[in-house]
Amino acid sequence: MNKKEVLELKNRLKKTGCTFTKMCGCYVNASKEIVVNFNETFLNLEEDEFYKYLEIAKKALSGTVGNNLLEVNFPMEEEEQGGKQQFLMGLRESKLKNEGLLETFYQLIIDNYDYAGNYLILVYHDAYDVMTKTSDNNKLDESEEVYEYILCAICPVTLTKPGLGYLEDVNKIGPRNRDWVVGAPDTGFIFPAFTDRSTDIHSAMFYTKNALEPHKELIEFVLGCSPKATATEQKQTFHNIIKNVINDSEKTTQVIGEIQENLSLIVEEQEATAPESEEPVILTSNSVQEILVECGVSEDLVEKIQASYEENFAEEPPVVEHLIDKKILAENEKNKATKVLVEQIQVLQERLQESVKTNAEEFDIVLKVKEEKVSQIKTQLIDGKKCIVIPVEEDEQTNINGKSDLSFLDENEEYV
Structure with a gap:
């Protein structure tokens, strides 16, 4: 299945386009016990429920193909009598009306799903009348085939966070009741796959919310397929x-x-x-x-x-x-830009140093002092010669042409 085929199925999951016939499921507690079973005609659900369950089904078709959505293939032995593919074929053909098959399916998930906590298993049945498409993707008003499939979604059920709230019965603010809330699906699958806009009973599309830690035990032991690595x-x-x-x-x-x-x-x-x-x-x-x-x-x-x-x-x-990896690409571009900037700064510094050196060579005397020392420098006529006088405090360090020992000045009578 490619991105277009996934979107084709997902885009049908609207109030006007949805054709789910049945939805079944069970609520499992942290002790791996089934608390409640249910079996509903999907189109008869109350509007609020309808949209909530529809949103869960859409989530099981979300993400990136190859990362959150993995196409897995059944080995030959699983397509033989007693294999997992044959079991899923029977579940699909029953249109979710066979309670025995459903119980077996739920138990298969419960026995293998590595999850510590409460969760909800949902199974949808759908029959999609696949319309013929022209080469420019326009639909023709004629059917190519009916794509019949089941969609399974497994959702974590968690307690809401503790907090304060308005207690209407006693008209006061107090600790609000914590509820068990169904979250977005953690994992799921579609069987059979919808490859080239057609039924592909040799494959299934597996969904994982967490692409770094997918529940591969479900691929292996529920679907009977070889585990597959996500793009992540x-x-x-x-x-x-x-x-x-x-x-x-x-x-x-x-x-x-x-x-x-x-x-x-x-x-x-x-x-x-x-x-x-x-x-x-x-x-x-x-x-x-x-x-x-x-x-x-x-x-x-x-x-x-x-x-x-x-x-x-x-x-x-x-x-x-x-x-x-887009983050690494962006970081690499940033590093390259920084490197270019550093190189440009180095070139400018070298040019500046060269310029200072060149300018220095044009003068007989070049002084370099701290900014606060500039105001103390004076010119004075000594023995008829114009001199630059710089007062030197005892704690100040001096350097002339690389020499910090100025005792050589005392040897020159002109400076005494």
């Missing part, structure tokens, strides 16, 4: 490879900044040469080598980084766009 995890792994090999904080920051700049240029070039292409650019091991050499990394470090990269990303090399 891939980015972190890639940067850790660089840090561990270079082992120099300042050099690492510089190299990572330059790598980010190169990755950004690759994406920009792809967008310029093939703006309509939906094929992602993969960062191969050879590409990593080329970028590192361009960044001035030594040959032995390039080999170590390349070997570690191949080891960490052997199964699935990351998409270039997924590795781009």
